[in-house]
Amino acid sequence: MSVQTFTTASTVEEAIAAVAAGARPVAGGTDLVVGARTGKSTMPESVVAIHRVAELHGVESLADGGLRLGALASHAEIAASGDVRKRFTALSDASAIVGSHATRAQGTVGGNLMNASPAMETGGPLVVLGATATLRSPSGTRSVAVEDLWTGPGKTSAAADELLVGVEIPAPAAGTGSAYLRLEYRRQMEIAVVGASAAVAVADGVVTEARVAMTALSATIRRIPEAEATLIGSDGGSAAIDAAGAAVAAASTPISDVRGSADYRRAMAAVIAGRAIETALSRAREENA
Amino acid sequence: MKVAATLNVNGISYPVDLDPGTNLLTAVRDVVGLTGSKEGCDDSECGACMMLLDGQPVNACSYLALQAEGSAITTVEGLADGDTLAPLQAAFLDLGGVQCGFCTPGMLVSATALLADNPDPTEDEVRIGLSGNLCRCTGYDGIVKAVLSVAGSS
Numbered sequence: 001m002s003v004q005t006f007t008t009a010s011t012v013e014e015a016i017a018a019v020a021a022g023a024r025p026v027a028g029g030t031d032l033v034v035g036a037r038t039g040k041s042t043m044p045e046s047v048v049a050i051h052r053v054a055e056l057h058g059v060e061s062l063a064d065g066g067l068r069l070g071a072l073a074s075h076a077e078i079a080a081s082g083d084v085r086k087r088f089t090a091l092s093d094a095s096a097i098v099g100s101h102a103t104r105a106q107g108t109v110g111g112n113l114m115n116a117s118p119a120m121e122t123g124g125p126l127v128v129l130g131a132t133a134t135l136r137s138p139s140g141t142r143s144v145a146v147e148d149l150w151t152g153p154g155k156t157s158a159a160a161d162e163l164l165v166g167v168e169i170p171a172p173a174a175g176t177g178s179a180y181l182r183l184e185y186r187r188q189m190e191i192a193v194v195g196a197s198a199a200v201a202v203a204d205g206v207v208t209e210a211r212v213a214m215t216a217l218s219a220t221i222r223r224i225p226e227a228e229a230t231l232i233g234s235d236g237g238s239a240a241i242d243a244a245g246a247a248v249a250a251a252s253t254p255i256s257d258v259r260g261s262a263d264y265r266r267a268m269a270a271v272i273a274g275r276a277i278e279t280a281l282s283r284a285r286e287e288n289a
Numbered sequence: 290m291k292v293a294a295t296l297n298v299n300g301i302s303y304p305v306d307l308d309p310g311t312n313l314l315t316a317v318r319d320v321v322g323l324t325g326s327k328e329g330c331d332d333s334e335c336g337a338c339m340m341l342l343d344g345q346p347v348n349a350c351s352y353l354a355l356q357a358e359g360s361a362i363t364t365v366e367g368l369a370d371g372d373t374l375a376p377l378q379a380a381f382l383d384l385g386g387v388q389c390g391f392c393t394p395g396m397l398v399s400a401t402a403l404l405a406d407n408p409d410p411t412e413d414e415v416r417i418g419l420s421g422n423l424c425r426c427t428g429y430d431g432i433v434k435a436v437l438s439v440a441g442s443s
């Protein structure tokens with residue numbers, strides 16, 4: 001490691017000033033520091049630790065029914081939240097399976113999103129739950145839909161001087177259920193071979209809203225409108241789910257790597273998407289019951 | 290350029306001078322001088338370096354030591370009460386949780402965090418809770434039995 005300058009920010013303003021001056025933020029370090037140790041990347045010369053900034057912490061249920069996550073909310077905190085489990089279930093599913101106990105304790109949602117891996121766990125759930133990310137720089141604050149945050153593997157649309165301060169999820173429509181699941185070769189310490197997120201609303205037995213996003217199937221996590229269209233207006237039965245799975249497979253552009261060939265990923269995408277949609281639907285029906 | 294900092298390990302404050310990129314494991318082993326925590330993989334795969342930061346587990350090999358300033362750091366040396374082993378340590382010895390011993394400091398620290406979080410885990414929860422710790426000797430059975438034997442007793 002070749003870090004030359006290390007500071008610890010105690011306020012958001014200090015963190016932003018340091019980032020604007022060229023320092024790289026480090027939260028839990030489970031991507032930044034680990035990446036450098038495995039040789040995938042090198043440590044930045046200048047680092048600002050943001051983990052002590054109180055305003056960037058927290059998982060907060062909002063009065064309007066939405067949810068606010070501080071950038072530093074850890075996977076462990078998110079997975080332990082009863083409100084996230086109940087109303088933003090896909091996110092709870094995702095945070096609960098990140099890495100190991102230690103990864104979840106130190107790793108943050110902000111680091112997960114800004115690391116911009118197409119295989120990241122929390123990205124898909126936040127996309128289908130309609131979340132927006134809040135970015136701050138010395139010149140102001142702006143919001144961006146989480147799905148517009150990534151421009152490629154490891155790349156975000158955030159400017160070099162922008163700090164992610166938090167993520168907001170709007171109140172889900174009545175009768176919404178959501179789910180995230182990944183194809184994995186073992187249960188823990190795993191990276192998604194393929195992951196699927198679904199959020200659906202059901203009213204009077206009819207699917208009124210559907211969002212489906214795929215993880216590790218293209219350069220960035222993205223929604224599959226063709227799959228969503230097959231679900232909306234349907235009864236959410238097996239024919240509609242199969243059609244959605246087929247649409248997902250058709251729209252995917254996977255890579256071949258040591259974890260799976262492109263053909264295998266495409267075939268499994270349909271299966272995993274189908275299971276995520278089915279789980280989301282059954283959760284939505286429980287909400288209706 | 291070295292940075293002066295204070296690391297609080299097992300309740301004792303140690304003044305240290307560190308290169309800013311130093312990882313917590315190196316700082317604790319080589320600068321503080323507590324060598325119980327081990328280096329296995331050096332990149333967050335094996336858990337041999339596991340410590341607690343304010344009670345939460347951390348892969349110390351992959352954590353910047355300067356980020357730990359201001360936190361209570363716990364290593365395996367902090368688990369016993371003087372010469373009296375913690376119940377978990379005694380159970381590891383009694384139930385075959387230790388063979389070569391290389392994974393043991395990290396296992397004990399992870400198991401301590403697991404039980405603090407979930408005092409009465411199922412076997413499945415123990416296995417999942419320890420999945421960030423690799424052991425190439427025991428086959429895990431003795432370790433899991435040892436953790437279960439003290440579970441629910443606190």
Ligand SMILES: Cc1cc2nc3c(=O)[nH]c(=O)nc-3n(C[C@H](O)[C@H](O)[C@H](O)COP(=O)(O)OP(=O)(O)OC[C@H]3O[C@@H](n4cnc5c(N)ncnc54)[C@H](O)[C@@H]3O)c2cc1C
Nearest residue numbers: 027028029030031032098099107108111112114120121164
């Ligand atoms: C053993 C292991 C297992 C893992 N398993 C999984 C897994 O199952 N699923 C998964 O998705 N990930 C996994 N990860 C990756 C990682 O743990 C997560 O992505 C985690 O959420 C990263 O958060 P962090 O706070 O540690 O990020 P850091 O490493 O601190 O930061 C990551 C990147 O984001 C930037 N950054 C951090 N915070 C901000 C901010 N507020 N504003 C702007 N930029 C910021 C940093 O500069 C850096 O580029 C694993 C990692 C390890 C080591």
Ligand code: FES
Nearest residue numbers: 329330331336350
């Ligand atoms: S040495 Fe740190 S996890 Fe292996």
Ligand code: FES
Nearest residue numbers: 388392424425426
């Ligand atoms: S006892 Fe040898 S690695 Fe676990």
